[in-house]
Amino acid sequence: MTYSIIQVPSGGAKISINNGVLNVPDNPIIPFIEGDGTGRDIWRASVRVLDAAVEKAYGGARKLHWMEVYAGEKAFNQFQSWLPEETLQAFREFLVGIKGPLTTPIGGGMRSLNVALRKELDLYVCQRPVRWFEGVPSPVKRPQDVDMVVFRENTEDIYTGIEFENGSEDNKKFKEIFQQAFPKEYAKIRFPDSAGIGLKPVSVEGTERLVRAAIRWALDNKRKNVTLVHKGNIMKFTEGAFRNWGYDLAEREFGDQVYTWQTWERTKAEQGEEAANAEQDAALKAGKLLIKDVIADIVFQQTITRATDFDVLATMNLNGDYLSDALAAQVGGIGIAPGGNINFVTGHAVFEATHGTAPKYADKDMVNPGSVILSGEMMLRYMGWGEAADKVITGIEGAIGAKTVTYDFHRLMEGATKLSTSAFGDAVIAHM
Ligand code: NAP
Numbered sequence: 001m002t003y004s005i006i007q008v009p010s011g012g013a014k015i016s017i018n019n020g021v022l023n024v025p026d027n028p029i030i031p032f033i034e035g036d037g038t039g040r041d042i043w044r045a046s047v048r049v050l051d052a053a054v055e056k057a058y059g060g061a062r063k064l065h066w067m068e069v070y071a072g073e074k075a076f077n078q079f080q081s082w083l084p085e086e087t088l089q090a091f092r093e094f095l096v097g098i099k100g101p102l103t104t105p106i107g108g109g110m111r112s113l114n115v116a117l118r119k120e121l122d123l124y125v126c127q128r129p130v131r132w133f134e135g136v137p138s139p140v141k142r143p144q145d146v147d148m149v150v151f152r153e154n155t156e157d158i159y160t161g162i163e164f165e166n167g168s169e170d171n172k173k174f175k176e177i178f179q180q181a182f183p184k185e186y187a188k189i190r191f192p193d194s195a196g197i198g199l200k201p202v203s204v205e206g207t208e209r210l211v212r213a214a215i216r217w218a219l220d221n222k223r224k225n226v227t228l229v230h231k232g233n234i235m236k237f238t239e240g241a242f243r244n245w246g247y248d249l250a251e252r253e254f255g256d257q258v259y260t261w262q263t264w265e266r267t268k269a270e271q272g273e274e275a276a277n278a279e280q281d282a283a284l285k286a287g288k289l290l291i292k293d294v295i296a297d298i299v300f301q302q303t304i305t306r307a308t309d310f311d312v313l314a315t316m317n318l319n320g321d322y323l324s325d326a327l328a329a330q331v332g333g334i335g336i337a338p339g340g341n342i343n344f345v346t347g348h349a350v351f352e353a354t355h356g357t358a359p360k361y362a363d364k365d366m367v368n369p370g371s372v373i374l375s376g377e378m379m380l381r382y383m384g385w386g387e388a389a390d391k392v393i394t395g396i397e398g399a400i401g402a403k404t405v406t407y408d409f410h411r412l413m414e415g416a417t418k419l420s421t422s423a424f425g426d427a428v429i430a431h432m
Pocket of ligand 1: 104114352354358359
């Protein structure tokens with residue numbers, strides 16, 4: 001593939017995938033989108049941290065070859081396009097990349113950037129780890145109990161964007177067809193004449209690939225349980241189906257490595273509760289991964305009141321959106337919350353800050369670069385460069401542990417030293 005605006009670094013090589021296994025050269029080319037607003041300051045600090053981690057871990061034997069690709073304001077100002085086709089092509093070709101926050105242009109065009117990247121590359125998992133670093137200000141009493149990873153489905157659910165605006169021709173047409181074909185269902189609409197309508201598609205394939213990714217990741221990373229989050233008591237054929245298909249997949253594909261609450265229910269019905277409990281105890285003692293489920297409203301309580309019960313959370317799109325931000329609040333908020341959008345089959349992955357561009361702080365060298373740094377840490381781990389990822393974690397732990405932090409943490413910590421974005425990057429490197 002040839003590029004006209006993107007400069008492909010000459011010393012690097014492409015990451016590829018073979019039979020579902022990433023093949024990462026020692027000199028991988030990594031596309032990055034700097035990001036708008038504070039993205040510039042954040043990226044400058046983050047790239048130094050990630051390069052230093054790789055250097056310290058491998059002493060020059062491995063090196064990231066960064067390749068700038070364009071999106072957002074910077075792309076629009078330079079190339080009159082919010083998302084040049086070349087950017088999509090680069091992520092398609094080079095598989096693994098990272099992005100800073102992007103401005104949403106008025107008129108909603110930019111919703112389609114994040115969506116376009118996810119859709120184009122079919123990045124069906126949004127992975128959000130939520131863990132606490134000692135010293136980070138937290139609104140809960142025991143933030144050290146929070147160590148969860150959300151696997152949020154990224155392509156289905158009410159987020160598909162199939163909506164019919166009240167008053168529009170399409171809305172009228174849709175309701176006419178609906179009323180004709182399903183009069184009983186139509187009669188359930190409380191105010192049919194003025195109702196906007198949205199559709200919520202949830203499929204077997206969409207559910208299975210998400211739950212499969214969550215279980216595989218949990219097994220690979222020796223986690224204790226995977227919780228299927230759903231509102232199946234109300235939405236039986238979408239949310240309830242997500243739960244049922246998830247359990248069925250766990251038993252069918254991971255039978256000897258997992259124990260599910262579905263099995264527990266079956267054993268209870270056949271042999272009584274005591275037998276079911278004994279069976280579960282034996283399975284967990286043997287090191288099996290527990291697959292359980294929870295209703296989506298209760299999960300917001302329980303992840304606060306009994307955080308240690310939760311480990312990996314497999315969620316649908318909307319529930320996962322709410323839940324991952326709520327969980328992030330327990331451990332320091334969006335300044336430090338990383339994320340990755342991943343297709344575990346094709347290998348395509350885009351790691352990204354979960355916050356926005358915070359434009360009022362742009363170019364002030366002030367905000368917390370933690371979210372992008374930790375997204376880079378996820379990326380390194382995803383590439384199999386765990387030693388470098390560990391260096392990033394050690395650096396972050398050290399900098400925060402020494403109470404040398406950016407303004408957002410400084411205002412909530414006693415006796416802390418306030419650092420700029422770049423100085424925080426230096427501190428992280430110094431603590432590696
Ligand atoms: P925002 O940029 O996330 O900022 C909201 C507030 O969060 C900031 O004022 C700041 O709080 C805090 N914050 C965000 N990033 C921080 C960091 N790195 N360090 C410390 N604190 C940080 O949300 P917004 O102001 O609603 O949105 C601004 C623009 O970003 C919009 O154009 C929006 O569409 C876009 N956006 C993009 C993405 C994305 O690209 N993924 C995501 C969300 C929003 P304090 O003022 O209290 O310090």
